[in-house]
Amino acid sequence: MNTNTLVLNNIEYIFEDGQTILDVARQNRVQIPTLCYLDGVEATGGCNICVVELKGEKDLVRACCTKAENGMNVLTQSPVVVDARKKQLKALLESGNHNCSIGSSQGDSWTAFQMDSIRTEQTDALCPRWGDCELQNLAYEYQVQWNRDNLPETKFPKETVNPLIIRDFSRCIMCGRCVAACNDIQVNRAIRMPEPSDSQHVIAGKKDVALKDSDCVFCGECVQACPVGALLEKKSQYVCRPWEVEKIRTTCPYCGVGCQQQLHVKDGKILKVTGVEEGSPNKGRLCVKGRFGFDFIYSQERLTTPLIKENGVFREASWDEALDLVADKFKTIIAESGPDALAGVSCARSINEDSYQMQKLFRAVFKTNNIDHCART
Amino acid sequence: MTNSFAEFTDARLIVVIGSNMTHAHPVAATFVKNAVQKGASLVVIDPRKHELVDFAKMHLQLNVGSDIALLNGIMHVLIKENLYDKEFVENKCTGFEALEKVVAQYPPQEAARISGVSEKMIIETARFLSSIKPAMVCYTLGITEHTCGKNNVMSVANLQMLLGNLGMKYGGVNPLRGQNNVQGACDMGALPNVFPGYQKVDDPNARKKFETAWQVENLPDKPGLMIPEMMHGLTDGKVRGFYIFGENLANTEPDMNKVAKELASAEFIVCQDLFLTETTHFAHVVLPAAAWSENDGTFTSSERRVSRVRTASQPPGQARPNWWIFKEIARRFGQEWTSSSAKDIWDNEFSVLAPAFGGIKYDRIENDGLQWPCPTLDHAGTPFLHRDGNFTHGKGIFMPAIWTPPAEVPDASYPYVLSTGRRLYHYHTRTQTGRCEGLNDLLGEETADISIEDATVLGIEQGEKIRVKSRRGEVCVTAKITPQVPKGMVWMAFHFTEGNSNWLTNSALDPFTMTAEYKACAVAVEKI
Secondary structure (H helix, E strand, O other): OOEEEEEEOEEEEEEEEOOOOOHHHHHHOOOOOOOOOOOOOOOOOOOOOOEEEEOOOOOEEEEEHOOOOOOOOEEEHHHHHHHHHHHHHHHHOOOOOOOOOOOOOOOOEEEEEHHHHHHHHOOOOOOOOOOOOHHHHHHHHOOEEEEEOOOOOOOOEOOOOOOOEEEHHHHOOOOOHHHHHHHOOOOOOOEOOOOOOOOOOEEEEEOOOOOOOOOOOOOOOOHHHOOOEEEEEEHHHHOOOOHOOEEEEEEEEEOOOEEEEEEEEEEEEEEEEEEEOOOOOOOOOOOOOHHHHHHHOOOOOOOOOOEEOOOOEEEEHHHHHHHHHHHHHHHHHHHHHHHHHHHOOHHHHHHHHHHHHHHHHHHHHOOOOOOOOOOOO | OOOOHHHHHHHOOEEOOOOHHHHHHHHHHHHHHHHHHHHOOOEEEOOOOOHHHHOOOEEEEOOOOOOHHHHHHHHHHHOOOOOOOOOHHHHHHEOOOHHHHHHHHHHHHHHHHOOOHHHHHHHHHHHHHHHHOOOOOEEEHHHHHHHHHHHHHHHHHHHHOOOOOOOOOOOOOEEOOOOHHHHHHHOOOOOOOOOOOEEEEEOOHHHHHHHHHOOOOOOOOOOOHHHHHHHHHHHHOOOOOEEEEOOOOHHHHOHHHHHHHHHHHEEEEEEOOOOOOOOOOHOOOOEEEOOOOHOOOOEEEEOOOEEOOOOOOOOOOOOEHHHHHHHHHHOOOOOOOOOHHHHHHHHHHHHHOHHHOOOOOOOOOOOOEOOOOOOOOOOOOOEEEOOOHEEEEOEEEEOOOOOOOOOOOOOOHHHHHEEEEOOOOOOOOOOOHOOOOOOHHHOOOOOEEEEEHHHHHHOOOOOEEEHHHHHHOOHHHHHHHEOOOOOEEEEEOOOOOOOOHOOOOOEOOOOOOOOOOOOOOEEEEEEE
């Protein structure tokens, strides 16, 4: 059998039929930047950032949607390629409200905006994705120069009418990743790219409505897919910078699917939740509860001390007092009526180890098998 | 689940029965939809036209509680037309003759009469199911929350055995578990008849093993009470002390008026929870517990995957991990337990005592979890059970079932059938989701979902307050008129105290599982 090979930056690599140049590059850890490409979804080639040079060919090709061919000789960082990417990045940066004060400026002096945004980082004039934006990262990497003094007028107002997600069209680069996330990954079919007759932004619903009036179910997959500051979580905007955040992997506390979550934690506080991209079983996906249902732990209504009821009213108690009371009462009941006069219901939401301990308490200590939980409902 | 979520996307045929996956298991539903986009076929069997129906090749809109009749009807056709997997049935199963005899009583005409699904559709479904192999069947509480819940489950298993769809990838019988760790709580032995790892309490060898491990004598040999029996025991004094850990029974159990009476009659109730709830109202002592992100530990998902839970924040005030609280009570009875972390409990106790989990240790589940059975440290886990049709107990046993109607069916006084379930934006009684910013804005009240036809006849407008009543209680609730619900049905959830479906539900139980019939009772609907 013949082996397929191609050359990437003068090194030969094997590939399988059907793989794209980008697939081969990623498999072999050769960097090719992308913006519109979304894992698990058919590439559209819309952003033109992944262009590469084929030796001997005049036109650059897009790595995400060009199939690898035997004998191909690909350059991923040639001067022509870098120049093309710079031009495309400049066009994207000048197309919207990308005021993120990064990259080399055209003059030598810093703009008043830059100074201002450094002084007051929490200003909402500054893009909330600052430091966590794929476009900004590329602008920095490629040292793109663009005109930041005359940002284009914002054509469409920000949509903030739902409780969870902000849509800021002024920062959208129309890469289509949110649309793919909604239609091809979560398959909620709530948003779409515009038809020529529509306003030229990502459209919710058939008739260009707010998310809350569309089929959107607020899973937030679009926010996780957005490479720039066009889709934001209300709960987490302006509360942290990415480098201040520790990411802790855990398992979702709601249904029985067991989605893997990344908790974004700063100073012992969860600020945001995203899906673990390669994690099983959810492969990065979450639902509305998994993504936005974490802040109950900070409710002011949390119980913070044991409570004992006296004359029909709860009063605060110490652990020793409460646990002594429970133990004494249970001992009395066992002595008078036998261990089977006790019964316990364990919790199907809490960790395994808690249920293990509770059944052990009932069996090994109280000596009854009266332990159950909502196993069959 | 016999199989895994990862198989959904590449399955060729998925049958979803009694499961509103897009609401109750939303991420699992995305993989089902992906499969359809890639060319798989989806068959939905459900009284409601829920969101997955949009993706389905066939929707069998059966009457509430008629699953056994419908499935028997399909099996009748499979046998009559010789469409079943004879090789699998002969080599891997027993009890076929008994099945044949029972399903003979359910020709399509009879199955159609009971289920409301047409004869033609029943025959077409049988032929279609036999034409694609393998198929995955997924179910949820639409199957189990009936007085015939156990028989419903057996009928689903009968179908999959008859089709030879067990013991391979992209097949199986797949119950999607409702809670994050209901599988795990079972595995841990928080059940009245088994020790951790499903070792029976009435087996002397198992008792001996746990007596040695726990350094105690005389472990009880008689299986204990199930929840409904415990609740009943409160009223006649058989149960004097009741320990409720993290459950809001006052709102989740059927017939809330009855539940309130039972809890109110208790001599001594201890509740261990994150918040004051409708249930802690009845407690004598309340113990403050650490929450999900305030613990290190593990959850076990529907697909038997044991995954890590990690500490990201500290519990408020004096709230403590639950395992610590239980250990402190044991200490007051003179038992000093040595494990002093969740990792100790798993690595040094549970996984040592439960053979199917022996190979799962914390250091092996740092990233993706492992699926049990995983008996040894070099075992990679088990994505699907009963490989090649080799069942745990030898051969697969057909357990044929006769259809029985719900305990309460509509009549002249209560002419509608009430069925219940969960909605996307909240979880159970909202103790958690009700305290998350934004979720109450997406769903702020309970509704009673009714059909367009019934709304027209009753003169009910969208969003109007209506009264829904059963023999046990009544609620005043907002009407939601929807094409998802068929004529004659009311559909409600149990997320809010006001308008909670459990004011109405029937506490009649499946005799084996003691699961109540949340999915079917009779109600009347009135304009106010």
